[in-house]
Amino acid sequence: MTTPLYGKYGGQFVPEILMPALAELEEGYQRYKDDPEFLKELDYYLKDFAGRETPLYFAKNLSKKYGTRIYLKREDLVHGGAHKLNNTIGQSLLAKYMGKTRIVAETGAGQHGTATAMTGANMGFETVVYMGAKDIERQLMNVYRMKLMGTEVHTVESGSKTLKDAINEALRDWVTNVENTHYLIGSVVGPHPYPMIVRDFQSVIGNEVKEQIMEKEGRYPDSIVACTGGGSNAMGIFHPFIEENDVKLFAVEAGGSGMTTTEHAALHSASLCVGEDGVLHGARTRILQDKYGQILESHSISAGLDYSGVGPELANLADIGRLTPRHADDDEALEAFHELSRMEGIIPALESSHALAYVMKAAQSGELGDLVVINLSGRGDKDLETVIKLEQGVKDEYP
Ligand SMILES: *Cc1c(COP(=O)(O)O)cnc(C)c1O
DSSP, rough: OOOEEEEEEEEOOOOOHHHHHHHHHHHHHHHTTHOOOHHHHHHIIIIIIOOOSSEEEEEEHHHHTTEEEEEEEEGGGTTTSBHHHHHHHHHHHHHHTTTOOOEEEESSSSSHHHHHHHHHHHHHHEEEEEEEHHHHHHHHHHHHHHHHHHOOOEESTTTSSSHHHHHHHHHHHHHHHHEEEEEOOOOOSTTTTTHHHHHHTTTTTHHOOOOHHHHSSSSSSSSEEEOOEEEEHHHHHHHGGGGGSSSEEEEEEEOTOOOOHHHHHGGOHHHHHHOOOEEETEEOOOOOOOSSOOBOOOSSSSGOOOOOOOHHHHHHHHHHHHHHHEOOHHOOOHHHOOOOOOOSSSOHHHHHHHHHHHHHHHGGGGTTOSSSEEOOOOSSGGHHHHHHHHHTTOOOOOO
């Protein structure tokens, strides 16, 4: 089987020992993705466990202020408070059909780990989440949530004690236990077939938007805007619209505490805007690296956007001009966080606030057109402590 590429991106840049596991996963996915029984059970979980479909909400007050019709796709209303559960439901179910009894995952801020713990508990898996010691210290609530749901949280003490070390440990576990274990990746990243699998499970977002916007407006939107860390909520809402060339797609990255040039890459998390080609976590993509090819750590107030790379398919869509990469910085995101709360009574996740911030910046320029859909990837309750500390000028909450 040859590995499909997204232009020059994607692939399987992994140690030989992982290849059989990836092949088995692809085979399992091809076997079950159209299986009526699998799809019926997937649908059941999405509906009764996750609470789908999520509303497409017309933000009347924002629309009035910014002079363009703005809709919010309410992924913040998914069980757990973000889009991440769409993917963990899909992959956990796939693992079950493939006869696996154990799930391993890595987590940075703990959001993906928590979503994995939810499906792990519900579907009866032994669930192990690897998390850097530093992240565990910073994210005690999510650690406790995972433990409540019966997940074993494994502290990673190696390297920088953060996400990338946790990924290495999770991979090591998978290789050792592949017989009964599925490795559940949290975004459209990693070696093939992960970017494809995660995109497909998240595409439920865009598929719903297609129907909902037709019903409400009788046409597709002029533009769709999504924040982008690894890129799963963006690919999920974009993918069903890729062939619709009149619909502009905007991927908004975190500009951290201010974007300038590539030399300042360490200040932000904008792989599409200023990254370079390289290999990260098993795939060729656009990443933040120094001139020696060392991965630079990204920085953003939103933990979920704090990733040094971006999914390979997004990198290619940016290269061929199908999507437009943009960015919003910490201050702009904070302002948007307040504005949506105040104007619509919806507290957005700091990640999603970047997409909102970009729309607020660009609405007047005409770039977005008259009908805009923003993917509201998550709710902001998890971020209140961060926001309070930021506003009190306590900067040690994030690097
Ligand atoms: C994790 C997360 C993101 C970023 O991940 P993507 O894979 O880029 O979607 C964005 N928003 C929220 C609320 C998240 O939890």
